[in-house]
Amino acid sequence: MPRSTRVFVLVVLVLLLAHCSRFERPSNDQIKEAIQKQIALKKAPDYVTEGVKHSPRVWKMLQRFYKNHEYKPVWTGENRLSIEDLVAALCRADEHGLDPGNYHLRAIRRLNQAAEEGDGEKRAEATAQVELAATYAFLTYGSHLRNGYARPKWDVNRDPAQVDDVLMAAANGKPVKEVLTELLPRHAQYQQLVKVLQQYREIVNRGGWGSLNAESKPEELVARLIEENDIKPAGRGQSVSSEEILAGLVHFQRRHGLKDTGKLDPTTLSALNAPASARVRQIEINLERWRWLPQDLGSRYILVNVPAFELRGFEDGHMVLRMPVVVGQEYKPTPLFSDRMTYIVLNPSWNVPETIAKEEVLPRLLTDPDYLTRNEMEVVDRIAKEVVDPSSIEWTSVDPESFEYRFRQKPGDGNSLGRIKFMFPNQFDVYLHDTPAEKLFEQTRRDFSHGCVRVSRPVDLAEWVLKGSTEWPREKLEAEITGKIEEPDGDAANEAASEEQNPEKTVKLPSPLPVYILYWTVWVEEDGSVAFRDDVYDEDKKLLRALPAQVARAGESKQACDLAE
Numbered sequence: 001m002p003r004s005t006r007v008f009v010l011v012v013l014v015l016l017l018a019h020c021s022r023f024e025r026p027s028n029d030q031i032k033e034a035i036q037k038q039i040a041l042k043k044a045p046d047y048v049t050e051g052v053k054h055s056p057r058v059w060k061m062l063q064r065f066y067k068n069h070e071y072k073p074v075w076t077g078e079n080r081l082s083i084e085d086l087v088a089a090l091c092r093a094d095e096h097g098l099d100p101g102n103y104h105l106r107a108i109r110r111l112n113q114a115a116e117e118g119d120g121e122k123r124a125e126a127t128a129q130v131e132l133a134a135t136y137a138f139l140t141y142g143s144h145l146r147n148g149y150a151r152p153k154w155d156v157n158r159d160p161a162q163v164d165d166v167l168m169a170a171a172n173g174k175p176v177k178e179v180l181t182e183l184l185p186r187h188a189q190y191q192q193l194v195k196v197l198q199q200y201r202e203i204v205n206r207g208g209w210g211s212l213n214a215e216s217k218p219e220e221l222v223a224r225l226i227e228e229n230d231i232k233p234a235g236r237g238q239s240v241s242s243e244e245i246l247a248g249l250v251h252f253q254r255r256h257g258l259k260d261t262g263k264l265d266p267t268t269l270s271a272l273n274a275p276a277s278a279r280v281r282q283i284e285i286n287l288e289r290w291r292w293l294p295q296d297l298g299s300r301y302i303l304v305n306v307p308a309f310e311l312r313g314f315e316d317g318h319m320v321l322r323m324p325v326v327v328g329q330e331y332k333p334t335p336l337f338s339d340r341m342t343y344i345v346l347n348p349s350w351n352v353p354e355t356i357a358k359e360e361v362l363p364r365l366l367t368d369p370d371y372l373t374r375n376e377m378e379v380v381d382r383i384a385k386e387v388v389d390p391s392s393i394e395w396t397s398v399d400p401e402s403f404e405y406r407f408r409q410k411p412g413d414g415n416s417l418g419r420i421k422f423m424f425p426n427q428f429d430v431y432l433h434d435t436p437a438e439k440l441f442e443q444t445r446r447d448f449s450h451g452c453v454r455v456s457r458p459v460d461l462a463e464w465v466l467k468g469s470t471e472w473p474r475e476k477l478e479a480e481i482t483g484k485i486e487e488p489d490g491d492a493a494n495e496a497a498s499e500e501q502n503p504e505k506t507v508k509l510p511s512p513l514p515v516y517i518l519y520w521t522v523w524v525e526e527d528g529s530v531a532f533r534d535d536v537y538d539e540d541k542k543l544l545r546a547l548p549a550q551v552a553r554a555g556e557s558k559q560a561c562d563l564a565e
Contacts, residue, residue, distance in 0.1 A: 026123055026124035026127050028077040031076060031124055031131065032073065033071075034128030035066055035073065035131060036066075036071045038128055038132055047107060047129050048132055048133050049136070050104060050106065050107035052103075052140070055140065057143075058139045059136070061139050061162070061163060062132065062135055062136055064164055065139075069171060074135070075131050075134040075135065076127045076128075076134075081170055083108070083130075085177060087561070089141070089176060089180050090137060095194060095197070096145065096184070096287060097197060097283065097285075097288060098145075100561055102140075103137045104133055104136060105137075107133050108130065108137065111126065111133050112130050114126045115130050135167065139163050139164060139167065141180070142166060142167070143163050144291070145183040146183040148288055148291040149547055150288065150546040151546070152292040153543065154292055155336070155338070155427075156338040157339075158292065158294050166179045166182065167179070186295045186296075187290060192524040193286060193290070193523070196524060196530050197280065197283045197284065200279050203227060204276045209223075211273050212224055212272050221264070222248075225249065225252060227276075228252070229529070230248040230251045246262045249262050249263075253268055255531050256268075256532050256533070257444055257445075257533050274532075279532065282540060283522050285521070285522075285540050285544065288543065289520065297516065299315065299316055300313075300314065300315050300316075300514075301314050301513065302465075302514070302515045303518060304325060304327075304453055304515070304516070306327050306518070306536065307521050307533035307534060307535065308523075309326065309445070309446040310322065310325060311325045311453070311461070320464070323455060324441045324446065325455050326435065326448050326453070327446065327447050328449050328451040329448060329449065332450050335428040336539075337428065337430075338515060338516045338517070339425070339426045340514055341422055341423065341465060341514075342423065342508065342509055343508045343509055344420055344423060344466070344506075344507050345423060345504060346419065346504070347411040347419055347503060347505060348415065348419075348433070349409060349411050349504055350415055351406060351407075352408065352409065354406075355450075357403070357407050361377075361407055362395070365395045375409060375414065378407070378409075379393065379405045379406075380406050380407070382404055382406055383404075393405070411504055416435070416436070417433040418433055418434020419434050419481035419482075420434045420458040420462050421433035422462070428451070430452050431453075432453045433452060433453075433454060433458070434454070434455065434458035435454040437454070438456070440454070441456045459477055466509060481502065519539050520533075
């Protein structure tokens with residue numbers, strides 16, 4: 001080989017080696033050193049939070065994770081997790097009503113490209129930036145899956161996961177997809193709503209459904225009812241009968257909590273004409289609410305759904321009890337919270353709340369002197385705790401703000417609490433109770449109370465919550481609250497009820513029972529049909545305002561994922 005040729009080959013080899021050296025991946029030690037420098041910052045650097053709101057909580061989680069992991073990289077070092085798997089998971093965030101564009105995909109792509117083009121110390125620093133951006137995205141998304149995107153609006157006992165612990169499990173060998181799945185709500189309703197979300201998005205992608213009016217043709221109504229499976233499509237050459245149309249419309253009305261008239265009345269038309277895109281947003285909002293709950297609600301629990309005006313009892317994941325309820329009025333809403341029922345009270349007296357005493361009872365006494373007698377109410381001295389003769393009080397001169405007495409309604413059939421109240425002591429002073437106003441349960445919209453929840457079948461509920469107690473069978477409960485005494489020969493003698501015969505009695509539950517008073521405007525029934533309800537307290541509207549970037553926007557999400565590839 002000529003000398004000139006040998007020199008040329010040597011130069012080429014040197015250039016190739018220099019090129020390879022330039023793109024040589026930094027060592028773990030180099031990346032570790034760069035990570036340690038970066039996480040010493042009190043606030044997450046801009047490259048980590050690019051395009052999203054900074055979360056001090058997530059940044060602290062990230063710092064804790066790397067300190068516990070001895071600053072070793074998990075995405076960019078040796079034996080690393082797959083960033084591609086992470087990006088794929090983030091791009092599926094819209095399946096849960098979350099926007100992939102919220103999880104730093106553009107930043108990860110840009111930083112990864114910068115790391116590939118860098119050299120030496122700068123490349124180690126750029127690689128550390130990719131590392132921290134990916135971890136921040138994982139922790140942010142994991143926190144949203146486990147704890148919710150928005151601050152919970154319910155006072156519910158929760159078990160928020162430390163997502164950095166979950167990432168540590170991935171660093172120790174668990175696949176990224178598996179550990180993220182473990183953060184999801186485990187409730188069957190959540191998984192069902194995820195599927196329903198996809199179905200309604202497909203309807204939107206097809207153009208949604210048309211608008212109807214009272215003069216719409218039967219075929220237009222049939223087409224609309226087919227969209228949500230209220231009617232099955234007719235076979236080829238066949239048509240849907242008028243009976244099937246009527247049954248389909250009634251099914252639609254029942255799914256929406258409307259009177260099942262089978263007619264295109266204004267409320268039914270309003271529900272039919274709600275845009276499919278609005279239903280998508282409604283489903284996304286309710287998925288978020290499931291993320292606010294603990295993963296385990298208990299083996300036995302009560303769930304009151306305020307917009308549905310309904311109570312359900314569950315055992316081992318199955319509904320075993322269901323009944324209508326009355327909830328608080330819009331201006332006196334039932335609070336949304338959870339606590340544990342520990343006892344019930346039979347034949348309760350009712351201590352009238354101060355607000356009701358001031359706003360309702362005192363004004364009535366000025367125009368109706370017999371009001372207290374007619375409603376079996378007593379006046380009780382607040383300090384002495386003694387019953388006072390109401391005729392001894394000059395009601396016209398009473399100052400509601402400095403009233404020295406309180407009102408108490410005696411036990412009886414006319415008592416506002418009925419014959420049973422169900423107690424789970426809480427800061428809101430709210431409980432479940434019977435009511436003499438049984439006619440209210442015939443209404444489809446039942447927001448009539450001052451905040452407490454009135455139940456339609458109190459004896460059934462009492463029997464269920466006392467399950468496991470041999471001391472209180474149903475027959476004894478009924479005898480206690482009705483005054484029916486069993487005679488020796490087996491015949492029941494119906495004696496006049498009185499406070500002496502039916503005294504107030506406290507009965508302790510065999511074990512505490514979780515009670516959840518929550519707010520669902522979409523859920524899936526046992527037959528697979530999707531139920532929708534009106535936003536009676538405007539909670540959906542409030543949550544939408546809190547989550548302006550959460551609702552998945554297909555175009556932007558796709559663009560973000562395309563950029564990340």
